[in-house]
Every structure is written in C-alpha cells, then in structure tokens.
Amino acid sequence: MDRQQAEERLAQLKDELNEHNHRYHVMDAPTVSDAEYDRLMRELKELEAQFPDMVTPDSPSQRVGGVPLPFFEKVEHSSLMLSLGNAFSFENLQDFDQRIRKASGRESIDYVCELKIDGLAISVRYEDGLMVRGATRGDGQTGENITSNLKTIRSLPLRLTEPITLEVRGEAFLPKREFERINEGKAEKGEALFANPRNAAAGSLRQLDPRLAAERALDLFLYGIGEIEGREIPETHTKSLEMLTRLGLKVNPDRVTVKGIDDVMDYVDYWREHRLDLGYEIDGIVIKVDDLALREQLGTTAKSPRWAIAYKFPAEEGVTILRDIAINVGRTGAITPTAILDPVTLAGTTVQRASLHNEDFIREKGIKLGDSVIVRKAGDIIPEVVEVLEQQRTGDEREYEMPTECPECDSELVRLAEEVALRCINPQCPAQTREGIIHFVSRGAMNIEGLGEKVVSQLFREGLVRGPADLYDLTEEHLLPLERMGKKSVENLLAAIEASKENSIERVLFGLGIRFVGSKGALVLARHFGDLYKIMEADQATLEEVNEVGPKMAESVVTTFDNPEVKETIRRLEEAGLNLTYKGPVAKPVEEMDTPFAGKTVVLTGTLEAMSRKDAGAQVEDLGGKVTGSVSANTDMLIAGEKAGSKLKKAQELGVRVVEEAEFLTMLEG
Known part of the structure; x- marks a missing residue:
C-alpha cells in the first residue's frame, strides 16, 4: 500500500x-x-x-496514552463552574419557584429537570471540533488537566461533527455493573473496596497512568455549555442540549422540560421510585430555568446560580430484626462487633450486616438481641444501625454481653487506658497474625498482587505462612495444591512476591503494622533515617526529634523493635533479599524550605472540591507544614472547605488565620 x-x-x-x-x-x-x-x-x-x-x-x-504523567497540571476554566444550592423537600422547591417567579414577574416558569448523576464534574474543551483538553471542576475556577484519562471514555468523541470551538460541562461516572466488577476484583485481592461509584469514578480519573483509567469502563453525560466561539448559544437550555447531541456529544435522554413547579415535583416523585432501574447511581434531580435570558437576569451568588437547584434524595432507611452480634478481631487485636440482621433491601442491595463500632455504641443505642432496628445506608452505601424501635419490643429480646475472652485464642480481653475498644493483647493470637499478613501484602504496604484475603487465609490455614517472612519461602510446590491455584496464577503470584523485594523501606515499615505508624508516619521515618536498621537503633528521644513523630509513635516503634520476634522477622526479610533502604526523594529540612507552610501547624476542615483532605494534608507536609486534627492556640492556619463546622468557629475565636480553598490552591502552587 x-x-x-x-x-x-x-x-x-x-x-x-x-x-x-x-x-x-x-x-x-x-x-x-x-x-x-x-x-x-x-x-x-x-x-x-x-x-x-x-x-x-x-x-x-x-484514546489510551502509554506514559504515566508525573503530576496533573492546573487548568483555568473559561467561565466559573458553580456548585448548586440544595433542596431537601418539596417546600424547598416551592420556595425556589416562588423566588424565581417574583424576580422575573412571570406567573409560570419553564424548567428543565435532569437526573443528578453521582459522579465527578468535568469540563471538556474542543477547538475547531478537536478535543484539546479535559479538566476536573476543582474549585470552580481552576481544575486539574485530566485530558489523558477523559480520552479513555469511549462515549466522549475526540472530534465533533462540526469544526466548532466550545467548552462543555458534564458528569463522569462509573456504571453500577462496572463498579460491582471492580469491587469484586478488589475483594478477591484483599484490597480495600471503593465505598461508592462516585469515589471509584473520581479515583479513576485522578490516576496519573491513563492505562489504569482505561481499565475501568467510565461513562459520562454532558449537560451544559461553558463557552462557545463563533456561534450564538440557543435561547433555551433545551435547545442547547439538542445542539450538543447534534455535535455528537452524549446527553442524558431522561430529561424533561416542564411548565411550573408541580410538574417538577411529579418528575422528582417518579425518579425517587424508579432510580434503582437505572444502570448508574443518581442522588437527586437538578432543576434549571430553561430560558437563558432569564438566567442572565437572575444571576448568581458567589457560589451558586440563582436559576438552578438540586433536589437531594434522602438516605434510604429500612426496619429489620437484629438477630445476633458477631465479633471480629483486627490485626491490632481490636474487637469490633457487627450486627447480623434479617435481610433488608436498601438502595437496591440486600443488607445483612452493619457495623456496631464498639461496646459503648451498643450501650448508648440500648441494643438488644432480637430488637427491631432502623438501618440506613449512609450515602446509599455504608449500612449503619440508626435507632432501636423500643416500642416494638415483645419481651423476648435479650441483653448482649461483650465477650471477656478473645474468640480466636481465648486470651482475656482488656480495655487499655483512654481507649473505647476491647483488645486482645496476645501477640500469638492467630487472628491478629493472619490479619497482620493480610495488611503486610495490601496495596498500601507491600502491594503483592494476587495475595488477597482468601489466599492468605488459605496459606495460614494450611500452615504454609505464619508471618510475613514466610511469604518469601513459598514455592510452586507449596502453591499448586491450593484451591484455584493454576500454574499461571502461581507463576504470577511468585513473580509479584519477588518484585515486592524492591519496594522502598516505608512500605516494609508500614506493612509491619506498628501501632500509631500509618503510611504517613512510615514515610516520615523512612525519609529521615533512610535505613530500617537506623530506625531500629534509634531510642525514643531520637525518634521524637523527627518532625511529626510524637511520644506515642516513638514509644511504639521502640517497643516493637525491642521484640526478639520482630528482630528475627527483619533478619529473615533481609536474608530473603528485601530492600531495607529508602528509595524516594529526600525532603529538605524544614528550616531550608521557602514555602507558605514551612514550620507551620495546619488544620484542615470541611470538604475540599479539588482533592481529598488526605491529599491536601500530604501536600502541606511535603511543603514543610505539620498537619494536626484539632485547633488550638498553637495552630497557625486553618484550611476551610465547604461545610466547615466547629473547627472553623474555634479558629475564628482564637484568631487563627483561616484560608479558603481557592487561596489554599494558590499557596500550593507557590
């Protein structure tokens, strides 16, 4: 050719x-x-x-790029991406309609009703019909450039049907079926599950490697125009959506244009009953004034348009019987009670278990075995016992007594000072050992793919693994006889175990499961000392000299490494060929940093749009700040997101500097 x-x-x-x-x-x-x-x-x-x-x-x-990005660049939106005000009742909707009619002088208003997709707001820019950029909403003015990840969404055209320049807004989401598939895979690997499709979608679009985003079948709907060049926007929202459809963009077909608030409420009623029939999650209905000229007249507040509102569906609740309470033993010995329920359907799924947190929670709620209880799926995802229906008691209910002995090893359970949880303190407890190995191989620690909870439990049950070091002695002869272990999966597992030997020291340190040493603390210690043996040799005073290492963490590290069994585990890990040094970038000393956060004590509160509080805290720490959980006279700065509560009030009372998200993002950029 x-x-x-x-x-x-x-x-x-x-x-x-x-x-x-x-x-x-x-x-x-x-x-x-x-x-x-x-x-x-x-x-x-x-x-x-x-x-x-x-x-x-x-x-x-x-559509799928081959090279991971080092970071996401910041992107300025052509016009603000505002958030919506919320309505939680029909009275709220009627008040909204009354305000619109009063401001416009009209007796009736045409509204467009759209399904409120539970996903991630995005903006996509086309120039001469070619997709050139995609971004997250961020703070509404500035987002992150996620073009490579958005290109992996096959319902998003890379070229429009006409050579037009415009910026469109929409919502990316993960279909229910794909969400279930991903969580099933995570469960098999023993990884933490996504809490809901929205988190899964956000996590997928914020992957620096677009190949990971491409593995998840994300979808989207476009619902508005942010900017258009060389052409007038149609006079109504309805017609603008029709124009987007002609351009090849995907617009939700389950929208209606109605006259008056009564028809809006009928639409809300319909989808409140039929939302579970959809292949994706919705958490409400968005109501918008159809007439674009009237929108201009109504204007916006600092955060929200006056011409639109979001009706939020309430969390779904159900009544069921609490039949029993099961006890789980965690890797640190903490005892967690779980309610065993008669099956009840909530938000389209069958709920049979709900967390009861600890003994105090059971006492405060007055929970008895056999009680009728109200169960709610918080955010339509996490089951929780909300209330006991004491009026429905028959007299057959029974008081529940927390066990005094560990259900796994029969050791006496104790409640340590200042703790609410009962704890098994037997270091030989098989449940703690098993959970400790599961933690060691998890994604946040050694990240050994293929060693999920089921596989580890099987290895433990067969006596092949009794501690982390035993993993590195496994061979094909050990693994092939196990259930669901074919030759290829065994080869892959052994390769993953071998690859984990090259991990940086902070993964090993976190994987050991030392109390008060999370992934962040492990990284702090790894960066400071650079070598596991130097950490092991440090006394408590030396450890406390490290920024962000307090007395509890320091004491726990010393106690752990004084244990002969832990020393033997480290010796065996080194003998197996594990790297025990830090491989990441070495941070400058705080005193050498020239950043707005260097040497400052920072508290984060409320909801941030651009990132999670965890990610925000990590960036503050990388720039020399110290992040704490409570406001005090020693706090230098409070980063306040949406719905900031008591911490904001206390900061204002103490005269602590309050920084809103837009300013915070500017400070991060230096």
Missing part, C-alpha cells in the same frame, strides 16, 4: 470506528460485532505503525 492509499484507508477506518463508538457508547445501538470492531482497530494500528507521521490526535487508537 502506497502513502496515498494508506492516507485514504486511515481516514476511512477512523470514520468507521468513530461511528461505531458513537452508536455503541452514545446511542446504545451497535451495528457491528465486537470481533469486527477489534479487527478494524487492529488494521488501524498496523497502518499507523507503518506511517507514524499520519497518526492524528482524534484517531481512535489515541
């Missing part, structure tokens, strides 16, 4: 594949089989490999 023929065939293949993508992912009306689609894609990639200078940004082969 000569160059001209290749150019013609490439154009034909791109058009065909883009059309098939649109029909499958946007219109839900595929016209070719998966095999035929794959054949066309292979042909495209082979031709592009022969003529690499003909590869264009809108080629279907360019």
Whole structure:
C-alpha cells in the first residue's frame, strides 16, 4: 500500500470506528460485532505503525496514552463552574419557584429537570471540533488537566461533527455493573473496596497512568455549555442540549422540560421510585430555568446560580430484626462487633450486616438481641444501625454481653487506658497474625498482587505462612495444591512476591503494622533515617526529634523493635533479599524550605472540591507544614472547605488565620 492509499484507508477506518463508538457508547445501538470492531482497530494500528507521521490526535487508537504523567497540571476554566444550592423537600422547591417567579414577574416558569448523576464534574474543551483538553471542576475556577484519562471514555468523541470551538460541562461516572466488577476484583485481592461509584469514578480519573483509567469502563453525560466561539448559544437550555447531541456529544435522554413547579415535583416523585432501574447511581434531580435570558437576569451568588437547584434524595432507611452480634478481631487485636440482621433491601442491595463500632455504641443505642432496628445506608452505601424501635419490643429480646475472652485464642480481653475498644493483647493470637499478613501484602504496604484475603487465609490455614517472612519461602510446590491455584496464577503470584523485594523501606515499615505508624508516619521515618536498621537503633528521644513523630509513635516503634520476634522477622526479610533502604526523594529540612507552610501547624476542615483532605494534608507536609486534627492556640492556619463546622468557629475565636480553598490552591502552587 502506497502513502496515498494508506492516507485514504486511515481516514476511512477512523470514520468507521468513530461511528461505531458513537452508536455503541452514545446511542446504545451497535451495528457491528465486537470481533469486527477489534479487527478494524487492529488494521488501524498496523497502518499507523507503518506511517507514524499520519497518526492524528482524534484517531481512535489515541484514546489510551502509554506514559504515566508525573503530576496533573492546573487548568483555568473559561467561565466559573458553580456548585448548586440544595433542596431537601418539596417546600424547598416551592420556595425556589416562588423566588424565581417574583424576580422575573412571570406567573409560570419553564424548567428543565435532569437526573443528578453521582459522579465527578468535568469540563471538556474542543477547538475547531478537536478535543484539546479535559479538566476536573476543582474549585470552580481552576481544575486539574485530566485530558489523558477523559480520552479513555469511549462515549466522549475526540472530534465533533462540526469544526466548532466550545467548552462543555458534564458528569463522569462509573456504571453500577462496572463498579460491582471492580469491587469484586478488589475483594478477591484483599484490597480495600471503593465505598461508592462516585469515589471509584473520581479515583479513576485522578490516576496519573491513563492505562489504569482505561481499565475501568467510565461513562459520562454532558449537560451544559461553558463557552462557545463563533456561534450564538440557543435561547433555551433545551435547545442547547439538542445542539450538543447534534455535535455528537452524549446527553442524558431522561430529561424533561416542564411548565411550573408541580410538574417538577411529579418528575422528582417518579425518579425517587424508579432510580434503582437505572444502570448508574443518581442522588437527586437538578432543576434549571430553561430560558437563558432569564438566567442572565437572575444571576448568581458567589457560589451558586440563582436559576438552578438540586433536589437531594434522602438516605434510604429500612426496619429489620437484629438477630445476633458477631465479633471480629483486627490485626491490632481490636474487637469490633457487627450486627447480623434479617435481610433488608436498601438502595437496591440486600443488607445483612452493619457495623456496631464498639461496646459503648451498643450501650448508648440500648441494643438488644432480637430488637427491631432502623438501618440506613449512609450515602446509599455504608449500612449503619440508626435507632432501636423500643416500642416494638415483645419481651423476648435479650441483653448482649461483650465477650471477656478473645474468640480466636481465648486470651482475656482488656480495655487499655483512654481507649473505647476491647483488645486482645496476645501477640500469638492467630487472628491478629493472619490479619497482620493480610495488611503486610495490601496495596498500601507491600502491594503483592494476587495475595488477597482468601489466599492468605488459605496459606495460614494450611500452615504454609505464619508471618510475613514466610511469604518469601513459598514455592510452586507449596502453591499448586491450593484451591484455584493454576500454574499461571502461581507463576504470577511468585513473580509479584519477588518484585515486592524492591519496594522502598516505608512500605516494609508500614506493612509491619506498628501501632500509631500509618503510611504517613512510615514515610516520615523512612525519609529521615533512610535505613530500617537506623530506625531500629534509634531510642525514643531520637525518634521524637523527627518532625511529626510524637511520644506515642516513638514509644511504639521502640517497643516493637525491642521484640526478639520482630528482630528475627527483619533478619529473615533481609536474608530473603528485601530492600531495607529508602528509595524516594529526600525532603529538605524544614528550616531550608521557602514555602507558605514551612514550620507551620495546619488544620484542615470541611470538604475540599479539588482533592481529598488526605491529599491536601500530604501536600502541606511535603511543603514543610505539620498537619494536626484539632485547633488550638498553637495552630497557625486553618484550611476551610465547604461545610466547615466547629473547627472553623474555634479558629475564628482564637484568631487563627483561616484560608479558603481557592487561596489554599494558590499557596500550593507557590
């Protein structure tokens, strides 16, 4: 094939594949089989490999980048991405409608009602029809450039049907089926599950490696225009959505345009009953004034448009019987009670267990075995016992007594000073040992893929593993006889165990499960000392000299490494070939840092839009700050997100500097 023929065939293949993508992912009306689609894609990639200078940004082969990003760049939105005010009742909606009618002088208002997708707000920019950038909402003015990850969403066109320049807003989300698939995989590996589809979507889009985002079948709906060049925006929101559809963008079909608030409430009622029929999560309904000129007249507040509101569905509750209380023993010996319930359906899933936290929680709620209880799925995800229905008691209910002995090893349970949890303090407790190994291999620690909870439990049950060091003695002969262990999976597991030997020291340190040493504390110690043996040799006073290491952590580290069994474990790990040194970048001493946070004590409160509080705290610490959980006279700065509560009030009373999110993001950028 000569160059001209290749150019013609490439154009034909791109058009065909883009059309098939649109029909499958946007219109839900595929016209070719998966095999035929794959054949066309292979042909495209082979031709592009022969003529690499003909590869264009809108080629279907360019959806998944091959190189992880070092970080996400900041992006300025063309216009503010405002958050919405909330309504929690029909009275709130009627008040909203009354304000609109009063301000406009109209007797009735046309509204557009849209499903409120429980996902991540995004902005996508096209120039001359070509997708050039995608970003998170961030603080509404500045977001993060996630173009590579958004390109992996197949319902998002890389080129529009017309050469138009515009910025569109929408919501990226993870379909329910994909969410369940991902969590099933995580459960098999013994990894922490995503709490809900929204967290999973946000986590996927904030992966620095787009190949990881591509593994998750994200989807999206576009719902508005932020900017448009060379063309007038239609006079109504309804028509603007129709225009987006003509441009090849995916717009939610389950929207309606209605006249008056009564029809809005009917729409809310319908979806409150039918939300579980959808293939994705929604947490409410968005109501917008349809007339764009009226929107201009109504204007916005500092944070929200006056012409739109979000009706939030209440958390779903159900009544069931608490039949029993099961006791779990964690890796630190903490005893956690779990309610065993008669099955009850909440938010489309069957709930049979709910956390009871600790003995004090059971006493405060007055919980008895056999009680009728109200169970709620907080955020439609986490089951919790809300209330005991004492009026429904029959007299057959029984008081529950917490055990005095460990259910795993029969050792006496104790309650340590200043702790609410009962604890098994037997270091030989098999439950703690098993949980400790599960923690050692987890993603946050040694990250040994394939060693999930079930596999570790099986190894423990068969007597093949009694501690972390035993993992490095495993062979094919040990693993092949185990359940669900074929030759390929055994080879992969042994390769993952071998690869873990190269981890930096902070993973080993965190994996040992030392009390009061989390992943952050492990990193602090690793950066400071650089070598595991230097940490082991340090006394308490030396450890406390390290920034962010307090007396409890220091004492726990010394006590742990004074234990002969721990010393033997370290010796065996080193003998097995594990790296015991720090491999990451060495932070400058705080006194040498020139940042707004260097040497400052910082507290974070409320909800941040641009990142989690955990990520924000990590960035503050990287810039020399010390993050604490409570406000005191020693606090230098309070970072306040949305819904900041008592900490904000206390900071204001003490005269502590309060920094809002927009200013905080500017400070991070230096």
